[in-house]
Amino acid sequence: MNRGGSSPSAAANYLLCTNCRKVLRKDKRIRVSQPLTRGPSAFIPEKEVVQANTVDERTNFLVEEYSTSGRLDNITQVMSLHTQYLESFLRSQFYMLRMDGPLPLPYRHYIAIMAAARHQCSYLINMHVDEFLKTGGIAEWLNGLEYVPQRLKNLNEINKLLAHRPWLITKEHIQKLVKTGENNWSLPELVHAVVLLAHYHALASFVFGSGINPERDPEISNGFRLISVNNFCVCDLANDNNIENASLSGSNFGIVDSLSELEALMERMKRLQEEREDEEASQEEMSTRFEKEKKESLFVVSGDTFHSFPHSDFEDDMIITSDVSRYIEDPGFGYEDFARRGEEHLPTFRAQDYTWENHGFSLVNRLYSDIGHLLDEKFRMVYNLTYNTMATHEDVDTTMLRRALFNYVHCMFGIRYDDYDYGEVNQLLERSLKVYIKTVTCYPERTTKRMYDSYWRQFKHSEKVHVNLLLMEARMQAELLYALRAITRHLT
Numbered sequence: 001m002n003r004g005g006s007s008p009s010a011a012a013n014y015l016l017c018t019n020c021r022k023v024l025r026k027d028k029r030i031r032v033s034q035p036l037t038r039g040p041s042a043f044i045p046e047k048e049v050v051q052a053n054t055v056d057e058r059t060n061f062l063v064e065e066y067s068t069s070g071r072l073d074n075i076t077q078v079m080s081l082h083t084q085y086l087e088s089f090l091r092s093q094f095y096m097l098r099m100d101g102p103l104p105l106p107y108r109h110y111i112a113i114m115a116a117a118r119h120q121c122s123y124l125i126n127m128h129v130d131e132f133l134k135t136g137g138i139a140e141w142l143n144g145l146e147y148v149p150q151r152l153k154n155l156n157e158i159n160k161l162l163a164h165r166p167w168l169i170t171k172e173h174i175q176k177l178v179k180t181g182e183n184n185w186s187l188p189e190l191v192h193a194v195v196l197l198a199h200y201h202a203l204a205s206f207v208f209g210s211g212i213n214p215e216r217d218p219e220i221s222n223g224f225r226l227i228s229v230n231n232f233c234v235c236d237l238a239n240d241n242n243i244e245n246a247s248l249s250g251s252n253f254g255i256v257d258s259l260s261e262l263e264a265l266m267e268r269m270k271r272l273q274e275e276r277e278d279e280e281a282s283q284e285e286m287s288t289r290f291e292k293e294k295k296e297s298l299f300v301v302s303g304d305t306f307h308s309f310p311h312s313d314f315e316d317d318m319i320i321t322s323d324v325s326r327y328i329e330d331p332g333f334g335y336e337d338f339a340r341r342g343e344e345h346l347p348t349f350r351a352q353d354y355t356w357e358n359h360g361f362s363l364v365n366r367l368y369s370d371i372g373h374l375l376d377e378k379f380r381m382v383y384n385l386t387y388n389t390m391a392t393h394e395d396v397d398t399t400m401l402r403r404a405l406f407n408y409v410h411c412m413f414g415i416r417y418d419d420y421d422y423g424e425v426n427q428l429l430e431r432s433l434k435v436y437i438k439t440v441t442c443y444p445e446r447t448t449k450r451m452y453d454s455y456w457r458q459f460k461h462s463e464k465v466h467v468n469l470l471l472m473e474a475r476m477q478a479e480l481l482y483a484l485r486a487i488t489r490h491l492t
Helices: 046-055 057-066 076-098 105-117 121-136 137-143 155-166 171-178 187-209 232-238 257-279 283-299 311-316 356-366 369-384 398-410 423-428 431-442 451-456 461-491
Strands: 014-016 024-026
Touching: 014 046, 024 105, 046 076, 057 076, 076 105, 076 461, 105 121, 105 155, 105 187, 121 137, 121 187, 155 171, 155 461, 171 187, 171 461, 187 356, 187 369, 187 431, 187 461, 232 423, 257 398, 257 423, 356 369, 356 461, 369 398, 369 451, 369 461, 398 423, 398 431, 398 461, 431 461
Parallel strands: none
Antiparallel strands: 014 024
């Protein structure tokens, strides 16, 4: 069955879950009742997040100061496990949604809806449908893209490419949007839109990767029903996505195994540090290791260790509900491994040739003042954030691990750092973690609790949330680098 539609006979084999509105096969025979978990996350015990929020007055201050909804939402509660980062996140998000900028407020929220819809992220769609109406948005636009102005509709192509294959964005895409005419975009408006699109694509990764639960009793504005798609529901039992019974996800591994796994990781970090001090690999060797890692990422198939069916079957099983599909075109378009595209047509993006620090930052700041500083602070914050702990160990330098996570995401998007030894990625990131990273970054809507539970079983939930923050920011930066490089080429 194609994702975009189906024949009537094929459709008869499916039903819609009345609780979460997910499409299910009829042969699963699952009875649907109430959502399984309370609290902000379906992956993290409620008490762990609540404890963090009750002791931290700073979080409440940040919500009062920078939350557009005026409430402590589930994303903020989970992010508050890292208050330093939360401040950078909320400040930059508030700036792009509420402060002076090229785009009208309703446009900003509608662009957020379009971005979230690429990953069927109903949590973010719900939030911004409400904000769109509160900021004076025209209710009719919520019926779908055919009801919005042509210039907004023109963002479809760049939304699609940024979300799934940003390396395909060229200066021609930019020229098409900014060319003269009644529906054209000014460069400042386009940069504002690109920042919003990249932000909400990446935030969808965080929402799914952290198992963010729907908000309780969402408000209904102007009589419009908010889309009630709960990503974690009893119907997920049919797909091995058991939320309550964590023992299923780790039934083959005892505490001893996961402890030895932690010790082995610590040992590898120590050995790599010693090797780095003893001998530095040549540029040629570094390049070979990047190509090897890029090609190996082809075989890290989303969900491959958790499902018995191949990747293509998984793709065909996905159906987008009409509530979400009204905000996008070409719903079947998704991530395709960069390494598959052929070197001769798509050269690797050498990070040194177009860096965030030397190129992207100044361009974005010039066209959309101050957002560059806020984004830069956020990228630096997440990259340098450390408590010098790893599970039960203290006084640990985790720089190597953080860099491997960040650079692996960029590797999947075809971005290479000449000064980084990609052999470290293979040493530090176990296969179940690579599957999780690829899923959260490239196909976030497929993330399950089983995937979340399968890696780093001795680590704290706050450490796994830190992983998700790194993945989110690495993804956002990768999208911005490709889009801003295309804008730079348009200008030169």
